Amino acid sequence: xxxxxxxxxxxxxxxxxxxxxxxxxxxxxxxxxxxxxxxxxxxxxxxxxxxxxxxxxxxxxxxxxxxxxxxxxxxxxxxxxxxxxxxxxxxxxxxxxxxxxxxxxxxxxxxxxxxxxxxxxxxxxxxxxxxxxxxxxxxxxxxxxxxxxxxxxxxxxxxxxxxxxxxxxxxxxxxxxxxxxxxxxxxxxxxxxxxxxxxxxxxxxxxxxxxxxxxxxxxxxxxxxxxxxxxxxxxxxxxxxxxxxxxxxxxxxxxxxxxxxxxxxxxxxxxxxxxxxxxxxxxxxxxxxxxxxxxxxxxxxxxxxxxxxxxxxxxxxxxxxxxxxxxxxxxxxxxxxxxxxxxxxxxxxxxxxxxxxxxxxxxxxxxxxxxxxxxxxxx
Amino acid sequence: xxxxxxxxxxxxxxxxxxxxxxxxxxxxxxxxxxxxxxxxxxxxxxxxxxxxxxxxxxxxxxxx
Numbered sequence: 001x002x003x004x005x006x007x008x009x010x011x012x013x014x015x016x017x018x019x020x021x022x023x024x025x026x027x028x029x030x031x032x033x034x035x036x037x038x039x040x041x042x043x044x045x046x047x048x049x050x051x052x053x054x055x056x057x058x059x060x061x062x063x064x065x066x067x068x069x070x071x072x073x074x075x076x077x078x079x080x081x082x083x084x085x086x087x088x089x090x091x092x093x094x095x096x097x098x099x100x101x102x103x104x105x106x107x108x109x110x111x112x113x114x115x116x117x118x119x120x121x122x123x124x125x126x127x128x129x130x131x132x133x134x135x136x137x138x139x140x141x142x143x144x145x146x147x148x149x150x151x152x153x154x155x156x157x158x159x160x161x162x163x164x165x166x167x168x169x170x171x172x173x174x175x176x177x178x179x180x181x182x183x184x185x186x187x188x189x190x191x192x193x194x195x196x197x198x199x200x201x202x203x204x205x206x207x208x209x210x211x212x213x214x215x216x217x218x219x220x221x222x223x224x225x226x227x228x229x230x231x232x233x234x235x236x237x238x239x240x241x242x243x244x245x246x247x248x249x250x251x252x253x254x255x256x257x258x259x260x261x262x263x264x265x266x267x268x269x270x271x272x273x274x275x276x277x278x279x280x281x282x283x284x285x286x287x288x289x290x291x292x293x294x295x296x297x298x299x300x301x302x303x304x305x306x307x308x309x310x311x312x313x314x315x316x317x318x319x320x321x322x323x324x325x326x327x328x329x330x331x332x333x334x335x336x337x338x339x340x341x342x343x344x345x346x347x348x349x350x351x352x353x354x355x356x357x358x359x360x361x362x363x364x365x366x367x368x369x370x371x372x373x374x375x376x377x378x379x
Numbered sequence: 380x381x382x383x384x385x386x387x388x389x390x391x392x393x394x395x396x397x398x399x400x401x402x403x404x405x406x407x408x409x410x411x412x413x414x415x416x417x418x419x420x421x422x423x424x425x426x427x428x429x430x431x432x433x434x435x436x437x438x439x440x441x442x443x
Contacts, residue, residue, distance in 0.1 A: 047380070182421065304418040306380075311409030332388065334401050334413040349390065378423055 039067035062222030063088035073162035081232035107184030120171030146175030172206035
């Protein structure tokens with residue numbers, strides 16, 4: 001019995017929603033965490049737009065509204081799904097065009113697959129999907145470290161009806177995954193693609209990548225602005241299962257899910273009208289505050305995230321000279337170079353003040369007035 | 380990330396020397412991002428900067 005299916009009876013007797021241990025492979029499979037916002041329109045390129053950890057990889061294949069939807073399969077316990085809504089169609093993709101919803105997995109979280117060894121594990125992907133566009137769709141596992149892949153097709157049979165899909169992938173005895181925090185394994189839900197990735201024969205066994213064999217038969221979800229695609233309940237289980245034996249979805253508490261997502265992205269936001277976020281800092285000169293100690297919800301994937309300050313963010317300081325504030329979006333917020341790689345903590349610096357009391361002592365506060373600082377360590 | 384401008388950004392080291400340490404990215408919506416140069420290869424936005432440069436854009440160096 002694979003580790004992830006060991007009944008966790010002690011926990012269930014205490015009211016936990018899951019009856020087994022949770023694999024580390026897919027995070028936020030129920031789409032419940034959407035820290036960046038619940039909807040983003042005019043999406044036509046790469047990025048994270050709604051549900052955390054699910055990345056849109058779009059190359060010249062339609063324009064979309066990506067949202068966290070409340071349209072879910074009835075009676076399954078889900079309350080959210082990821083929705084792709086086509087707003088500008090492309091009925092004739094060019095050869096290199098592509099459109100994928102992906103989750104990228106750290107190598108150190110995928111070591112349990114024993115990939116590249118004689119004991120390589122099979123995995124089974126399960127998810128709920130719904131679309132008005134019926135036909136063949138492709139799900140791919142892509143080994144980033146060794147440029148290998150395997151694909152499986154599924155069929156959406158009934159228009160606008162939630163269907164549960166279960167796809168098995170054999171283990172790969174070739175190509176070990178790096179045991180680090182980089183991208184190693186990528187789950188790709190193809191939504192549309194050009195002939196570069198679909199003109200060959202679908203590769204249903206692990207092999208070195210031949211692009212033409214990756215998404216053969218994939219329908220073009222981008223061919224009409226009437227098209228929508230929903231997904232939720234994404235789980236990737238170790239072992240081979242079918243639709244009757246696949247373990248139940250590993251529901252987690254919202255906090256548990258949010259914490260996992262926060263390893264890759266978190267925001268430092270104002271909490272209500274006067275809910276400023278205050279951090280300790282040290283005034284340096286008359287314009288800068290250094291050593292701002294920003295605590296994070298959890299350990300970031302990397303100690304060098306991108307920190308993005310909203311154009312409306314105002315930084316404020318009180319010192320012996322009184323109150324000081326930057327203009328909206330004024331100054332620069334950066335992580336100091338001595339920030340560690342493995343701490344839930346960042347050392348930061350904010351410039352753009354005037355008249356600070358150099359090396360001022362006492363209780364110096366760094367306050368974010370309006371949202372926000374985004375800390376992005378995504379893959 | 381919809382990049383409008385990229386600048387090098389300088390901070391002072393422990394001996395008060397001005398050192399080029401970050402990329403400073405101005406997005407078209409007015410947001411500003413920073414990313415440390417050291418170890419940037421592990422950051423997905425580093426690749427976006429490289430693609431932006433490959434498209435013919437230039438990183439501005441304001442100097443020390």
